[in-house]
Amino acid sequence: MAKTGRIDWRQLIRYGLLAGVAALYVSVIGMVEVFSQRSLITGVLTLGQLLLFSAPVLAGYLAVYKDDESQTAAFSLLKGVITGLFSSLPLIALVLLANAVNLRAMFVNVSPALIDILVFGQGTAVGVLLLLLSGAIWGTLGVIIHLLPDKTRHVVLVGLSWTLGAGMLSELLIQVFRPLFGSGFIRFVFQGGALKLWASIVVFILVTLLDWYWSKRREEVKTKMANLNPTQRRAGMGVGLLILLILPWILGTYLSEVLDNVGLFILMGLGLNIAVGLAGLLDLGYVATFAIGAYVMGLFTSTSSLGVGELNFWIVLPISILAAMTAGFLLALPVLHMRGDYLAITTLGFGEIIRILALSDWLSPIIGGAQGILAIPKPQIGSFVFRGPQEIYYLILAGCILAIFVSSRLNNSRTGRQWMAMREDEDVAAAMGIDTTKSKVLAFTLSAASGGLAGAIFASKLGTIFPHSFNLLISINVLSLIIVGGMGSLPGVVVGAFALVALPELLREFAEYRLLLYGALLIVMMLARPEGLWPSAVRRRELKGTEEEEIEGGEGAPVAVTAD
Amino acid sequence: MALLEVNDVHAYYGYIHALKGISLTVEKGEIVTLIGGNGAGKTTTLRTISGLLKPRHGSIIFEGEDIAQYRAHQLVAKGISMVPEGRGIFAKLTVLENLEMGAYLRKDKDGIAKDMKRVFELFPRLAERKNQVAGTMSGGEQQMLAIGRALMSRPRLLLMDEPSMGLAPVLVELIFDTIEEINKAGTTVLLVEQNAHMALQIAHRGYVLQTGEIVLSNTAKELQKDPTVQKAYLGIE
Structure with a gap:
């Protein structure tokens, strides 16, 4: 670059101000204040501050991201300082303005x-x-990270994130930890619902050491994993299952409840993944489909006046599933000839129709309208009642395992092939002899x-169930968790459900x-990791395949020459 | 009896009358080509025969059976296979997976393996790139794959839509040589081509289309000598 030794002010100002405006935005919409109530490291850092500071760090990083090697470190650091200073300006303006006039009328x-x-x-x-100073410091930190x-950067970033x-x-x-290690340990490490400073340093050092060790041994461990014999593999799965089985009793009621919600979304994600991903x-x-399943279950098991038959959970369960499948089948018929956007709009309408029907006065004598259906009994096997979240967990776990099993079998079957071909190109799929009508309806x-x-x-x-x-x-x-996890990937659904359902649940401020x-996450995902957190093989090949292809292209090139 | 007999077929895109009474025959073992300018209805004819578009009037007889109302996937089972325009390969799948898709309706593993071997003999380049993602190959290689994939269903009639489109001259020649070779091995070919020069060189007979109608039909040799064809499609004054 010709600009070595000179400062590209326009670029630095742009990155700095952009970061500043981002920080200003999250402040003005109230995120910073709400997030500041959650402390990360006692007395040192709150979530709100993390949000504020990450903007200048990113700006500093971006400011030097494209520089070539020839620039000296001191010069790059200077750029970080300048960017950071500029990133403080919008916030300073806000502070001064708020002092002068009452902004609250509008904001x-x-x-x-x-x-x-x-x-x-x-x-x-x-x-x-202090704002100027902190901007400069964080901007510089961004440069230092760059x-x-x-290898060091990777280790440091992993340590920081953990x-x-x-x-x-x-x-x-x-x-x-409380039930495991006792209150003394908790008081020792945590304070006011956050890590103590020394504890966070210990965590950082531990994680960096582990990551460093892992990066050295990764290949070795991977080959060992790949070479496991079936018995060992089965033993591993058994241990995994055992952990899953005792999990709710380790986690307690509240976390089991969170886990249940995640599980329900995994179930839905796996289902929708068949239509969207495959x-x-x-x-x-x-x-x-979720609503229909719920209403059928409610209607036939409820002991309230709306209940029909007061049947057993286990009898109604297959009926609910069949009812949802029938609805899916009926929805498929009118949309057979629609593609892309048209299909999306029509299905969107279908979802709303079901909700509005459930809410309507017309159907309220049957399904309760806005009052919903009450007094739906808990399922039970013999004398074991699935009463609380810790018991229901097993039901959901069983459902998820079943759905994962079915999905993975479908994925690798002729039907899966059929769907994959149809996803790529309907006409060509038909030209291969695939009945696209049948496969759509089936999906x-x-x-x-x-x-x-x-x-x-x-x-x-x-x-109880209510239309709302x-x-x-x-x-x-459900759609977002599939996209975040990675379209068409089964582990992706699980990862996506944890990221999008469990995290907001645990961080109530969110x-x-x-x-x-x-919205922000989806945009970032599309830019940084369009294939998803845990992509399927085909999508990885499609969106992150460059390295692999270059190698193959390299092998192919000389052959191509001789062929010509 | 001809292998394929198209009688007075009319087809529409919405209100647009795209085919205004097309009649043509393809005899067993022939290469027949449809030539004509842009928008003449070549691709539409092929789409109608292959079942992607339903004719509103007329009959299409294949091996003595009227197939006009059949849908595309059913025709594959009947023995008609199509190499779509713009190649239409599965870009995200590997070469091998694409070929396997071509044999989607078949269950005879030995036969599939044999045909796969034959495709690789026909196109050694594909064998070298077996595990490459199809979308990353060159245009010529993708065309080879599309043809190879169509052969995997062991068709008795192969429909080809503009196999030369967007290819370098050397590759066009290679592709046409292969089409001749495929034909000699016993597959009947109906070929739609803008490159009339190349098409008439390998074809036995040809039809000239203009705005949805057949205006001329003859043996390929005669068509090459025909003054109107020479002027309009072969660029000979």
């Missing part, structure tokens, strides 16, 4: 508490200086099954901003 969230957070509780004059050698993650989930860790049919009305029908199962379990888990539980947001949630975070 409700610009409260004195927020301003206090921004100036580090030090008053305006000192606070502004300057580190690749430490911050542990801080963020302190409350969860406290709940898990067959490429974008279904935005998936909540309909919708099978996809609806596990939605119905999830709905049925959901109904008896809650004991079945809104569009559920469809969006709840209000859930949709904003979904």
Whole structure:
């Protein structure tokens, strides 16, 4: 680059101000203030501060990201300082403006508490200086991260994320560790629902050491894993299953409840994955199958006046699933000739129709309208009642295992091939002799099954169902978790469900901003990791295949020459 | 009896009358080509025969059976296979997986393996790239794959839509040589081509299409000598 030794002011100002505006945005919409209530490292760092500071760090990193090797470290650091300083300006403007006029008339969230957070509780004059200083420091940190050698950077970043993650989930860790190690240990490590400073340093060092060790031994461990014989493999799976079985009793009621919700979403995700991930049919009305499963279960088991037959859970369960599958089948018929956007809009409408029907006065004598269905009994086997979240967990676990088994078999079957071909190109698939009508109907029908199962379990888990539980947001949630996890990938569904359902549940502060975070997360995912967190082989090949292909191209090239 | 007999076929895209009474025959063992300019209805004819488009009027007789109302996937089982325009390979699947898809309807493993071997003999380049993702291959290789894949269903009639499109001249020649070879091995070919020059060189007979109608039909040799064809499609003044 010709600009060595000179500062590209425009670029630095742009990155700095962009980061500053991002920080300003999260402040003004109230995220910083809400997030500041969660402390990560006692007395040192809150989640709100992490949010504020990550902007200048990123800006500093980006400011030097494209520089070539010839630039000296000192020069790069200078750039980081400048970028960081600029990133503080929007926040300083906010502080000064809030002092001069009352912004709250327009921006409700610009409260004195927020301003206090921004100036580090030090008053305006000192606070502004501190803001500048912190901007410079974080900007420089971004540069330092860039300057580190690749391996070190990886280790440091992994260490940082684990430490911050542990801080963020302190409350969860406290709940898990208390019964295991006793209150003394908890008081020793945690304070005020966050890690103590020394503990966070210990976590950081431990994680970095582990990561460093892992990066050295990874290949070895992988080959060992690949060489396991079937008996060892089965033993491993047995241990895994055992852990899954005792999990709710380690985690306690609250976390089991979270786990149940995740499980229900995994069930729905696995179902929708058949339509969206395997067959490429974008279904935005998936909540309909969930609702139908739930209503059928509610209607036939409820002991209230609406109940029909007061049947046993186990008798109604297959009926719920069949009802959902029938709905999937019926939905498939009108949309056979639709593709892409048209299909998405139609299915979206289908989901809304089901919700509105459930809410309608017309059907309220049968299914209760807005009052919903009450008094749905808990399932039981013999004398064992699936009463609380810890017991229901087993039901959901069994459902998930079944759905995973069925999905993986489908994935590798002729039917899976059929769907894959159809996803790629319907006309060509037909030219291969694939009946696209049949495969579409099959995809919708099978996809609806596990939605119905999830709905049925959901109904008896809650004991009551209301139409407003079945809104569009559920469809969006399920679709998002598939995208985040990796389209068409079964482990991806599980990972995605934990990322999108468990995390917001555990970090209650996020709840209000859930949709904003979904949006941001989806954009970041599409930019940084479009194949998803745990992609299927085909999609990995498609979106991250460059290295592999270059190697193959290299092998192929000389051959091609001789062939010509 | 001809292998394929198309009688007075009319087809529409919405209100657009795309085929205005097409009639043609393909005898067993022939290469027949449809030539014509852009929008003449060549691809539409092929789509109609292959079942992707339903004719509104007329009959299509294949081996004595009217197939006009059959859908594309059913025709594959009947023995008609199509190499779609723009190649239409499964870009994310490997070469091997693409070929396996071509044999989707077949269950005879030995036969499939034999035909796979034959495709690889026909196109050694594909054998070298067996495990490569199809979308990353060159245009010529993708065309070879599309042809190879169509052969995997062991068709008695092979429909080809613009196999030369977007290919370098050397590759076009290679592809046409292969088509001749496939034909000599016993597969009847109906070939749609804009490159009339190449098509008429390998074909036995040809039809000239213009705005949805057949305006001329003759043996390929005669068509090559025909002054209107020379002027309009072969660029000879």
